[in-house]
Structures are given as C-alpha cells and as structure tokens.
Amino acid sequence: MAANGKSMLIDTTKCFACRSCQVACKQWNELAAESPVPTNRGTYENPPDLSATQWLLIHFKETERADGSMAWNFARNSCRHCIDAPCKQVTNNADSITVDADTGAVLHNAGTESESFNAIRSACPFDIPRKDADGRSRKCRMCIDRITNGEVPSCAKACPSDAITFGDRDDILAMADARVTAVQGEFPNATVLDRDAVRLLILLGDPASSYKLQTAPA
Ligand code: SF4
Numbered sequence: 001m002a003a004n005g006k007s008m009l010i011d012t013t014k015c016f017a018c019r020s021c022q023v024a025c026k027q028w029n030e031l032a033a034e035s036p037v038p039t040n041r042g043t044y045e046n047p048p049d050l051s052a053t054q055w056l057l058i059h060f061k062e063t064e065r066a067d068g069s070m071a072w073n074f075a076r077n078s079c080r081h082c083i084d085a086p087c088k089q090v091t092n093n094a095d096s097i098t099v100d101a102d103t104g105a106v107l108h109n110a111g112t113e114s115e116s117f118n119a120i121r122s123a124c125p126f127d128i129p130r131k132d133a134d135g136r137s138r139k140c141r142m143c144i145d146r147i148t149n150g151e152v153p154s155c156a157k158a159c160p161s162d163a164i165t166f167g168d169r170d171d172i173l174a175m176a177d178a179r180v181t182a183v184q185g186e187f188p189n190a191t192v193l194d195r196d197a198v199r200l201l202i203l204l205g206d207p208a209s210s211y212k213l214q215t216a217p218a
C-alpha cells in the first residue's frame with residue numbers, strides 16, 4: 001500500500017445535516033431511491049436505516065448538555081473501512097471482500113452472494129453491510145472509481161460546509177488531531193472515534209452518547 005493509504009475525516013462540529021452527502025452518494029453510485037418511500041417518523045432523519053441502496057446515512061439526536069443547553073447532533077453512519085477489517089476475516093473466498101492496495105478501501109465485491117451474509121454482517125462492529133436482492137453484500141466503496149482517478153469521494157465533493165475531508169491517512173490523522181485541539185473551547189469533550197482502527201474518522205464534539213451512532217465495542 002502506498003504509504004498508509006487514504007482516510008476521510010467527518011467533522012461533525014461542522015455538519016449541519018443538509019444531507020447533500022447522502023444525495024451525492026446515491027447519484028454517483030447510481031443507487032435507487034428507497035422503496036417504499038419512507039414515511040414521516042417525526043424526525044428529519046430519512047430514510048430510517050442503511051440499506052443495499054443507502055450506503056450513507058446522517059443520524060439525528062437531541063440531548064441536553066450538562067449546562068442545560070440543548071444539543072441537536074448529527075453524525076454520519078457508513079462503512080468505516082476498518083484497517084484490519086473484521087468483515088473480510090470471515091469470508092471464505094479471498095476475492096469476495098478485498099482491500100485496495102493503494103488506498104486501503106475495503107471492497108465488498110461480486111462473490112459475496114456465495115458467502116454467508118449473516119456471518120459478514122455479524123462480524124461488522126458497526127452493523128453496516130446490507131444484502132441486495134441477489135444476496136450480495138452492499139456498502140460504501142469509498143468511491144473507489146473516483147479516488148483511483150484522482151478525485152475525492154462524491155460525499156466529500158458535495159459537502160458545502162467542509163465537514164468531509166479526504167486525503168492521505170497521515171495528513172488526515174494530523175488534521176483530525178489538530179481539529180480536536182482547535183474546538184476544545186467550544187467542545188471540551190471532542191474526540192475522534194476509533195482513531196487508529198478505521199479509515200473513516202468521525203470527530204464528535206459532544207460525548208458519544210449524545211449521538212445516534214453505533215461505535216465499536218470496547
Ligand atoms: S465497517 Fe464493517 S463493513 Fe466496513 S470494513 Fe469495517 S467491518 Fe467491514
């Protein structure tokens with residue numbers, strides 16, 4: 001792998017939940033609209049869950065901070081592109097789940113339909129993979145067709161608030177650490193989830209319990 005591969009920083013302190021990233025993911029990957037059309041569940045969060053055609057989802061959660069102020073927090077859910085991917089460890093065919101040599105992107109390929117999908121999904125600490133009508137495992141592919149041609153993933157391209165940054169992993173790690181320091185005044189609990197274990201680095205301002213987001217077990 002070239003150097004340490006690639007990573008992406010999701011800075012939730014900059015996210016205002018416009019969901020342009022969700023739309024861009026659908027468009028670039030030619031993913032169908034959810035069917036049936038989700039109904040209003042009393043939240044702006046939509047659709048309610050990941051699916052074989054919904055690889056990226058912005059979750060919403062309201063909580064009260066210790067000082068009594070209200071936090072309305074947004075956090076992204078999608079494949080974390082784990083450094084040592086548990087999903088790959090349970091596959092029988094080396095080609096069904098691969099790790100791109102240059103970027104480190106974890107790719108669920110044709111062939112996963114012949115694997116035990118339940119084993120793949122159960123192995124994922126973040127409950128990400130979803131099965132399509134053909135039995136194939138589907139999830140974020142880090143826009144591998146874009147990044148191997150020098151482009152950033154479509155979500156990063158679409159974000160209007162600079163909340164998504166893609167680049168060399170060492171640079172993104174340094175950026176994430178610097179950002180945690182920079183926001184300490186406003187967010188003394190700021191942290192980067194699973195910093196050393198994943199390529200999708202999610203920076204939270206408030207404690208993780210203030211977000212609707214599945215994290216890796218301790
Ligand atoms: S988040 Fe889940 S699906 Fe993605 S690489 Fe990690 S184990 Fe695999």
Ligand code: SF4
Pocket residue numbers: 014015016017018019020021022058158159160161162163164
């Ligand atoms: S495009 Fe950017 S600001 Fe909009 S929901 Fe996604 S991460 Fe948040």
